[in-house]
Amino acid sequence: MDDVLQNIMDHAVAVAREAGQVVREALCDEKQRDVMTKSSTVDLVTQTDQRVEHLIIQSVKKKFPTHRFIGEESVAAGEACVLTDDPTWIIDPIDGTTNFVHSFPFVAVSIGFSVDKKIQFGVVYSCLEDKMFTARRVKEHSVTENHLMLFSSISDVRRSIIATEFGSNRETETVEKIFSSLRNILNIPVHGVRGAGTAAVNMCLVASGCVEAYYEVGVHVWDVAAGSVIVEEAGGVLMDVEGGPVDLMSRRIVAANNGTVAHIVKEIDAFSPTRDDAPPTQ
Numbered sequence: 668m669d670d671v672l673q674n675i676m677d678h679a680v681a682v683a684r685e686a687g688q689v690v691r692e693a694l695c696d697e698k699q700r701d702v703m704t705k706s707s708t709v710d711l712v713t714q715t716d717q718r719v720e721h722l723i724i725q726s727v728k729k730k731f732p733t734h735r736f737i738g739e740e741s742v743a744a745g746e747a748c749v750l751t752d753d754p755t756w757i758i759d760p761i762d763g764t765t766n767f768v769h770s771f772p773f774v775a776v777s778i779g780f781s782v783d784k785k786i787q788f789g790v791v792y793s794c795l796e797d798k799m800f801t802a803r804r805v806k807e808h809s810v811t812e813n814h815l816m817l818f819s820s821i822s823d824v825r826r827s828i829i830a831t832e833f834g835s836n837r838e839t840e841t842v843e844k845i846f847s848s849l850r851n852i853l854n855i856p857v858h859g860v861r862g863a864g865t866a867a868v869n870m871c872l873v874a875s876g877c878v879e880a881y882y883e884v885g886v887h888v889w890d891v892a893a894g895s896v897i898v899e900e901a902g903g904v905l906m907d908v909e910g911g912p913v914d915l916m917s918r919r920i921v922a923a924n925n926g927t928v929a930h931i932v933k934e935i936d937a938f939s940p941t942r943d944d945a946p947p948t949q
């Protein structure tokens with residue numbers, strides 16, 4: 668299985684790079700950045716998101732015809748978001764669509780691959796920085812092209828930088844919760860709070876030791892599937908925002924180094940968005 672998995676992972680890296688090239692070219696063409704909206708007026712999608720997801724899925728289907736997919740834009744178009752034991756590609760064609768639309772320079776192609784409901788490898792291509800992050804669920808871990816993982820050993824949370832995002836839900840109660848967590852964390856006080864505008868890149872920042880932790884309520888499985896392996900293989904931990912094991916379908920995540928995770932979890936004002944795998948409401 669090892670060689671088989673490596674073969675699949677090599678394909679994921681190649682197709683992520685190809686997708687990244689499409690994204691970079693689209694950035695120079697206003698038409699390809701025309702905005703449509705999904706769950707709210709600030710949940711953006713472009714024809715490039717759809718095109719890139721199609722490109723990835725078609726390329727994988729040619730090589731691995733029995734594999735299944737959970738793709739952000741396919742789910743938006745009505746496909747089920749259900750993880751089975753079958754080999755499944757979990758795809759976010761553009762993580763950071765808002766960044767893409769505004770030319771804010773953090774945009775990633777994120778591909779996680781799951782078997783038996785466990786993510787086996789993750790590939791995050793931060794395509795405007797041209798950084799490829801990969802990790803496989805074995806002892807080895809690697810970040811290609813010299814982007815070495817330099818995991819943070821800081822254990823004093825007051826010396827940390829914490830990453831988070833504001834998401835695309837603007838309901839008053841949700842915004843209140845987001846600010847309540849943010850206030851608690853700023854008041855620790857931490858050195859700073861940052862957000863790249865993409866969950867996948869935020870998780871790679873944890874794996875690289877640039878930030879000590881990343882947390883968010885409202886993410887989707889395609890935002891974090893790839894990053895989850897990258898963080899764990901770098902030596903980090905994943906947790907639910909109220910402690911306990913993370914559930915990638917729950918839309919809640921903390922990814923952190925060992926020293927700060929417990930401190931961050933204490934400060935989060937948790938809530939529970941509708942799960943990614945919830946049956947559709949009629």
Ligand SMILES: O=P(O)(O)OC[C@@]1(O)O[C@H](CO)[C@@H](O)[C@@H]1O
Pocket residue numbers: 711739759761762763764765832834835864865866867883885886887890
């Ligand atoms: O919609 P996209 O661009 O794929 O996802 C980007 C994003 O908004 O999704 C997460 C919340 O859902 C955030 O962490 C992240 O910034």
Ligand SMILES: [Mg+2]
Pocket residue numbers: 759761762763866889890
């Ligand atoms: Mg995303």
Ligand SMILES: [Mg+2]
Pocket residue numbers: 716739759760761762763764
């Ligand atoms: Mg996306």
